Amino acid sequence: MIRYPTVAGSFYPSDEALIEMLEEFFKDLGEEGSKRRITAGVAPHAGYVFSGYTASRTYKAIFEDGLPETFVILGPNHTGLGSPIAVYPEGEWLTPLGSIEVDAEMAKAIAKLSGIADLDELAHKYEHSIEVQVPFIQYLSELAGKDVRIVPITLGIQDEDVSKALGKAIFEASEELGRDVVVIASTDFMHYGPAYGYVPFRARADELPHRIKEWDFRLIRRVLDFDVDGLFRELREMRHTMCGPGAVGTAIVYSRLAGALETELLHYTTSFEVSRSTEAIVGYASIVMRK
Template sequence: MAGVRYPVVAGSFYPTSEALIELLEDFFSDLGEEGSGRRITAGVAPHAGYVFSGYTASRTYKAIFEDGLPETFVILGPNHTGLGSPIAIYPSGKWLTPLGEIEVDARMAKAIARLSGIVDLDELAHKYEHSIEVQVPFIQYLAEKAGKEVKIVPITLGIQDEDVSEDLGRAIFEAGRDLGRDVVVIASTDFMHYGPMYGYVPFRVRADEIPNRIKEWDFRVIRRILDFDVRGMFQELREMKHTMCGPGGVGTAIVYSHSAGALEAELLHYTTSYEVSRSIEAVVGYASIVFRR
């Protein structure tokens, strides 16, 4: 039976109702016309509170809109809650946000599950997870702008490594090809989580150096992403004990993009929570990246 997924971080990670529309209008004040070229295969966007990372996330969606919205966004986010299946696709139904409802592409979801050796159809893993939810208002807002019906396939990842990336990237590509879907993959991730709040203070760094050092550590990973180097990305993460939370989704986006004929990747925006909070007790990095044919 088709389910309904209700918002759990509306009013905390992002505003509700008119305040949300006003914030999105501010983020997209430089939005151009919807394109039709369809070169973008995938994007990376953060999932923190909009006050910290919303503008960065908007850069990914702005690029996709101006390239041309797809039929279906396959959105991969880490499973922060530990609930449900380790690799879980929301099977069918609708997701609700303060902007209304958006339909899950049930045929695409089932095709990915069939073609993958590791995916389960499972709603529970999504019930309280924020990493995918915070992406949805961006998609709804731009779909309304374009006057289009756009669907989503939400996938949470409790296991994230090279093998998961290869399996899911291949399965998403083959499912889209078999169904004739125009698909863009979104990898929902934040980058370095640094500070006592996260239990991560691995190096002796002077307080005034922390923001620049976090950027340095993140860019070691970002360079691998821009090179389509999945194994190199995971190698960097392990060597630094880096706390990027969604590498499996990014690896999947790279594998999918390679299969879909992408030839280049571009970093559109980078920032950290320090730019807003001015706190070094908990600093998180955020990046907007797109992959293009």
């Protein structure tokens, strides 16, 4: 089973420019580490020109901490296709950098132990939130000379119960199989502006990024406190437009079960820094969780 790229050439380059872009993102990359304290990371999934550098900060930290055997990558289901909670079952994913293998054994164990997820490829066919994470993993695993696998999971339902069930299932599967795992929560934060039908406050163009950052940091503080219930409570109270709260909630639950004790915000920005457009502004954050 092969999953072909659907946003190569739009969200990220489909040719040698991809390598050039990744080299620029990682020009400050240190040596691969062996500490393996990082349990999970949060990374955005917009076009690389907007959020690629922010995403690279998550992967830089993971590389310098030590690459795991398997990345379990969770992202929102923007297309509405397939199962509401869909684990890609087996095979490989292709990008312009080549192929990466799906950890089929881990995928099956997560689906079985969760009691809520299905093994389903349709939900992944056109979804970009996981695809855009894969070239970062491929680039760094090639640099390290390691065979790293992935387990892609899309979420069409995102709440506390889903986060707790999936986080627990990923932990139990990793223990049962003896698998060294890092969870990646693929999410963007606030989607502000007329283009998104979401204008909860008004501000001058030069003030908007600061106001958006304030709203995003109400959620980011919950993530930094490992507070799943607080994250979803804030989301509902603010009617916030963060698109991947279930992925982040799952990362928090898994990390706590895996012994994580600290979190770190590595980078934050908005699309306004590149686009200068007030019609659509999106917030992006890089966060890691550590033992």
